[in-house]
Amino acid sequence: MLYDTVIIGGGIVGLATALQLLEKKPSLRLLLIEKENQVAAHQTGHNSGVIHSGLYYKPGSLKANNCIKGYHQLLDFCQKHEIPHEICGKIVVATTEEQIPLMQNLYDRGIQNGLSGLEILSPEQMREIEPHVAGVKGIKVPQTGIINYKVVAEKYAYLIQEKGGRIQLGEKVSSISEREGKSTIVTQKGSYETKLVINCAGLYSDKVTQLTERNPINLRIIPFRGEYYELKPEKHHLVKHLIYPVPDPNFPFLGVHFTRMIEGGVEAGPNAVLAFRREGYKKTDFSWPELKETLAWPGFRKVAGKYWKTGMGEYYRSFSKSAFTKALQALLPELKEEDLIPGGAGVRAQACDEQGGLLDDFAIIENAQSINVCNAPSPAATSSLSIGDTVSDLALKRIID
Incomplete structure (x- = not known):
C-alpha cells in the first residue's frame, strides 16, 4: 500500500x-x-500531568499560540470523552525581593497572552490559597489544571x-x-x-x-532527566493546588515545584540533570554512544561552559535528598526531609543549536x-x-x- x-x-x-x-x-x-x-x-x-495555561511563553511564539489554543481544545476533548481532569489553579511564588521584577514580567506575559483572572498576591493572600506557603509576592493563575496525559x-x-x-x-x-x-x-x-x-x-x-x-x-536533542519526590500521604495537606517558583529566565525549565496529581498524591520536583542516555530514567542508565554524541556537540559544550555552576547544583540535588529538600523549603518551610519519598522521573527532549542556544x-x-x-x-x-x-x-x- x-x-x-x-x-x-x-x-x-x-x-x-x-x-x-x-x-x-x-x-x-x-x-x-x-x-x-x-x-x-x-x-x-x-509527564507531570499539568495542564499549562500559557503564562510563561513569549507572546506570539509558537509555544504561546499553541498552548492557549491547545488548552481549550484539550478541555473540550476531555469533556466530550469524559477524561478525568481538574482545573485547580496554581500560584507562582516570588521567594525573594529580587524575583519580583521577574514575577511581574510573567504577569505581563500572561495578560498579553489573554489569560483572565490573574491576580498579584500579597503574602497574606497567598496563604489564603496555600496556608503553608512562604514568599514575598505571588501570582494566582486560575487556568492551570491537572490530568493524566x-x-x-x-x-x-x-x-x-x-x-x-x-x-x-x-x-x-x-x-x-x-x-x-x-x-x-x-x-x-x-x-x-x-x-x-x-x-x-x-x-x-x-x-x-x-x-x-x-x-x-x-540542532541536537539533549536529554535532561527530571527527578521527582512525592509527599507522604500524611503531608498531602501542605499543598492545596499547585505551587511554582519564579523560573530562571536563562533556562527552559520551571524549577522545583509542587504538583497535585489527578489520581491523588503530590509530586515535588523536578530538578534538571543531563541524562546519560536519551531514555535514561534512572541515574544508572547509561549509553556511551549517546553520551559521546551529546558531549561532542559544540552547542552543548557552550551551554555546559556557561552554566556549569547551575548544572553542578542540579546534580548535587540529584544525589542529595537534603539539598533537594532545601530547594523545596523555599516554597514550603514546614517540609522536612523525612516527608519525601522517591517518585518517578521523566526525560525532556531539549533541542540545542550549534551556538549553544537551548531552543525556547x-x-x-x-x-x-x-x-x-x-x-x-x-x-x-x-x-x-x-x-x-x-x-x-x-x-x-x-x-x-
Missing part, C-alpha cells in the same frame, strides 16, 4: 497529529509507527484506529529513502511507502530528521520528504491538539490525491 502519510512516533504529539489529519480528511491512508509496544511510553507517559494519548490512539488509521507498535525505523517523490520507511519488521513522512519522534526527532536530510541539521520555542523543519517536529517540550502535551492542527495543515497542503 502507498500511504498518504506515515507518522513516526506514538507520543501525544504524533497521535494528536494523526487524529487531526483523520478529522480533516477521513479518507487518508494513514500509518503511525511506534518503536515501543505501547503508545505514550516516553515523554508523554512520564497517558490516558489522553490512549484515547487519541483509540479514535485514530476507529477512524481507519493504522498504528504499528514495536517497530523501530532504521532508514528512510526517497525515489520519484515517494519515501520508503524501513523497520526491522518491514517497509512502508508513503507520500509524506511526519516525524514526531520526540527524544529521537533529530535522528529521524537526519534520515530525511541531505545536509546536517543545526517549538521547532518544525520541513524538507522535500518530510515534516519534522524537532523541538516540542513542555507545554507540548497541553498543546498537542493545536500542534497536531498546525502540522496536519502543513501536511494536507502537500498530500496530493
Whole structure:
C-alpha cells in the first residue's frame, strides 16, 4: 500500500497529529509507527500531568499560540470523552525581593497572552490559597489544571484506529529513502511507502530528521532527566493546588515545584540533570554512544561552559535528598526531609543549536520528504491538539490525491 502519510512516533504529539489529519480528511491512508509496544511510553507517559495555561511563553511564539489554543481544545476533548481532569489553579511564588521584577514580567506575559483572572498576591493572600506557603509576592493563575496525559494519548490512539488509521507498535525505523517523490520507511519488521513522512519522534526527532536530510541539521536533542519526590500521604495537606517558583529566565525549565496529581498524591520536583542516555530514567542508565554524541556537540559544550555552576547544583540535588529538600523549603518551610519519598522521573527532549542556544520555542523543519517536529517540550502535551492542527495543515497542503 502507498500511504498518504506515515507518522513516526506514538507520543501525544504524533497521535494528536494523526487524529487531526483523520478529522480533516477521513479518507487518508494513514500509518503511525511506534518503536515501543505501547503508545505514550516516553515523554508523554512520564509527564507531570499539568495542564499549562500559557503564562510563561513569549507572546506570539509558537509555544504561546499553541498552548492557549491547545488548552481549550484539550478541555473540550476531555469533556466530550469524559477524561478525568481538574482545573485547580496554581500560584507562582516570588521567594525573594529580587524575583519580583521577574514575577511581574510573567504577569505581563500572561495578560498579553489573554489569560483572565490573574491576580498579584500579597503574602497574606497567598496563604489564603496555600496556608503553608512562604514568599514575598505571588501570582494566582486560575487556568492551570491537572490530568493524566497517558490516558489522553490512549484515547487519541483509540479514535485514530476507529477512524481507519493504522498504528504499528514495536517497530523501530532504521532508514528512510526517497525515489520519484515517494519515501520508503524501513523497520526491522518491514517497509512502508508513503507520500509524506511526519516525524514526531520526540527524544529521537533529530535522528529521524537526519534520515530525511541531505545536509546536517543545526540542532541536537539533549536529554535532561527530571527527578521527582512525592509527599507522604500524611503531608498531602501542605499543598492545596499547585505551587511554582519564579523560573530562571536563562533556562527552559520551571524549577522545583509542587504538583497535585489527578489520581491523588503530590509530586515535588523536578530538578534538571543531563541524562546519560536519551531514555535514561534512572541515574544508572547509561549509553556511551549517546553520551559521546551529546558531549561532542559544540552547542552543548557552550551551554555546559556557561552554566556549569547551575548544572553542578542540579546534580548535587540529584544525589542529595537534603539539598533537594532545601530547594523545596523555599516554597514550603514546614517540609522536612523525612516527608519525601522517591517518585518517578521523566526525560525532556531539549533541542540545542550549534551556538549553544537551548531552543525556547517549538521547532518544525520541513524538507522535500518530510515534516519534522524537532523541538516540542513542555507545554507540548497541553498543546498537542493545536500542534497536531498546525502540522496536519502543513501536511494536507502537500498530500496530493
